[in-house]
Amino acid sequence: MNGASIVQKHQNLEPVHLGQKDIPLVELPIGTIKPQFKISNLKVSYGAKEVLHGVDLDVFANVVTALIGPSGCGKSTFLRSLNRMTEVVRGTQVEGEILLDNENVFRMDVVKLRRRVGMVFQRPNPFPKSIFDNVAYGLRINGHHDSLSEAVEHSLRRAALWDEVKGQLHKSAYALSGGQQQRLCIARALAVNPEVLLLDEPCSALDPITTAKIEELLFQLKSSCTIVIVTHNMQQAARASDFTAFLLDGQLVEYQSTRKLFTTPSDPRTEAYITGRFG
């Protein structure tokens, strides 16, 4: 929160429609943020089983958006649809439209899409290479061979890892702790300057101190990168995100500013979920 009066901020808020017609309105300061992703009627099926039943949602640029919901509600599927990672699962069918800066992702070259929309997974998955080579990997395969050291340092700094590893860049990435490995994966994703970073439960294997570091990192990164995070941990969504979407049984129930969703949710199902009455 900056020094401006919250009361003053409230006065500047007007309701804007963010998602499905039948879900509650979100209060947003008009003109301050723009949608990066526009998702319309997204349906995803694995074989005969439909797991997302037509989700409409705008993901805003340079904010952290959290996806919450009980296991199996479709939040990871939704996240993976954004950079077409769902396609790696055999038998997956995707319907609907996903626009990234008004460009249909299904008509884009998937490699280019994933360069623009990076991803970090639940368990840190560094390559069996040195710390330096892990970060430089994406740059090399994209044909960048000049100023690699500067680029690696820049990415490690953005991932708040540089100070911890600067003296051991050529050691194996496996020598790092779990939290450091996860930040290395973030640095690796950041190296190719993605516009969006998708994180699928990035802290579920980490201790609270390391989790706090990653959350703080998200806060720092959002000025240069749009962030979408799936988390089981509602407190993490509350702490780290600006907007939160609550999914239930493959449908978007509520999409609000995080402060509103966690203090005065509009839908009784959201209220029941965040107060631990189901899920």
Added chain:
Amino acid sequence: MERHFEHDLGDLKERLLMMAGLAERAVHQSVQAVFEKDENLANRVLEEEPAINEMQIEIDDRVMQLLALQAPMAVDLRFVLCASRINSDLERIGDQAVNIAQSALRILRHPQVKPYVDLPRMSELAEGMVRESLNALVHGDADLAKSVLLRDDEVDHLRDQIFRELLTYMMENSAVVFPAFELILITKNLERIGDHATNIAEDVIYMVAGRDVRHLAADRR
């Protein structure tokens, strides 16, 4: 890496102190309006009160956001809880200042009942309690907060003394009943301001030391 949560806590404290500054000034101006028979000063207190009320809402909002989104623990939790309580006390102090300013405006229409001797002492004491309780908050100083608690009895003693004196004036001369009654109301408001400062000091002790000293006898605090 400093957590932005800590910035939010710092901002909350800063806003609380800003509100405290407004409340403190309101009290000072309201009693000065009585002593200096200054109608403008009294009116200024009435005009500035909405700013205090607005800050109360803003601080409440910040407290709710911090509790809901950051789930603070230990000293952070105690601070956020105390900020919420102190917020209410400051708003009430602002209300007492408005009451005094309104009494000042009514008293102006009447000749002065008696020279003001104990009332300035009482207002200085109550204002000092507010100031020191907030200094204790700024510095996290439980000893300073404890010294504020000890002064509440002096304020109560002065209240009783002023009540007794004004009653004798009223019994002697019914023409002074109205202004004397207003002075009694002012005295009562100053006593309440002292009580709010006491509440703030108790909160500071809880925040710093984790000890709840409310409703304890003076020697056990």
